[in-house]
Amino acid sequence: MDQSILVYAFTALAILLPCLYLALILLSPPPIITRPSEKTYRSRKSLKDPLSLPSLADVGSIDLSVIIPAYNETSRLPSMLETTLNHLNSTSIQQTRTYELVIVDDGSKDDTSTLALKLAQQHLNSDIRVVTLEKNLGKGGAVRHGMLHARGNRLLMVDADGASRFEDLELLWEKMDELGPKNEPSVVVGSRAHLVKTEAVVKRSVLRNILMYGLHTILRIVGVGHIRDTQCGFKLFSRSAAQQIFPAQHLATWIFDVELLLLAKQLGIPVAEVPVQWHEVAGSKLNVVKDSLQMLRDLLVLRANQLTGRWKVLP
Structure with missing residues (x-):
């Protein structure tokens, strides 16, 4: 009796594991493909004739790259860029730091790229590059694309909505200086954890706050519980880390x-x-319920791929 149960268990396991592995393959996203047109950018100096993008593998040639993922952002991008450029072009910053802005239009259905180029023409002293993706990848795909083609020794990802105070870049910059030499890998993330008890979070919907706390619990389980706010779109990477x-x-x-x-x-x-x-x-593009469920699914897919060795991490 005991032996037959053991055989049954092993048989069930032999069937279940391949099925789970097949499900993992089916649920995993396909490789992110870069199309030829997406390897180019336009700027105020090259409005009609796109130029070739550089590679992250190259040696950095400026101090800072600001990566701005943008999807249907014609209403929010102008004020965000104004705030960003006011800080970067201030006398104290401009004299010590070279920079570029890489706006990645994530397959927008509006005139985000056209507007970004018009704004670039209005700011003659700023290096603004506009990359247009042929299809919408998602915020992560747009950030990745911008990072892979940036020139900065430090690279900042920042949302196009201007929700983060751009001047706080200096806090991230100082912390990165403290972490070690400039050529060493390091990451500094902006955090909103200190705002949890303030009106900025309290006034959000009950459902959104419940989902936020649920996500934090899951993140502790998968191994990033040491970071109190993983989702703030304000993160600074050294070039070697990127x-x-x-x-x-x-x-x-x-x-x-x-x-x-x-x-x-x-x-x-x-x-x-x-x-x-x-x-x-x-104007947030986040659908709280739908995207929270997608986050949970993608998080499980991520960890499963890492644990099975399908997605390997190579130093």
Whole structure:
């Protein structure tokens, strides 16, 4: 009797494991493909004739690259860029830091790219590059694309809605200086964790707050519980860290931030968290219920692929 139960269990396991592995393959996103037109950019100096993008594998040639993923952002992008450029072009910053803005239009259905180029023409002293993706990848795909073609020795990802106070870049910059030499891998993330008890979070919907706490619980289980706010779209990477992390990124959806932090942890790259100011901006593309369920699915897919060795981390 006992032997027959054991045989039955082994048989069931032999059937279940391949089925689970097949399900993992089917649920995993396909490789992110870069089309020929997406390897080029336009700027105020090349409005009609796109120029070739550089590679993250190259040696950095400027101090800072600001990567701005943008999907249907004609209403929010102008004010965000104005705030960003006011800070970067201030006398104290301009004299010590060279920079570029890489706006990645994530297959927008509106005139985001056209507007971005018009704004570039209005700011003659700023290096604004506009990359247009042929199809919508998701925020993570747009950030990855911009990072893979940036020139900065430090690379900042920032949302196009202007929810984060751009001046807080200096807090992230100082913390990265503290982590070690400039050529060493390091990551500094902006954090809204200190705002949990404030009106900025309290006034959000009950459902959104419940989902937020649920996500934090899951993140502790999968190994990034040491970061209190994984989802803030304000993160600074040293070039050497970006060179290791972004080529290994697979997820293009909302949970991509978690993958970046998991990769950093697995690669032994130090990650620091710095409180930043943040305010909610109308026009969010996030569907709370739908995207939260997608985040959970993608998180399970991410960990399963890493644990089975399908997605390997190479230092």
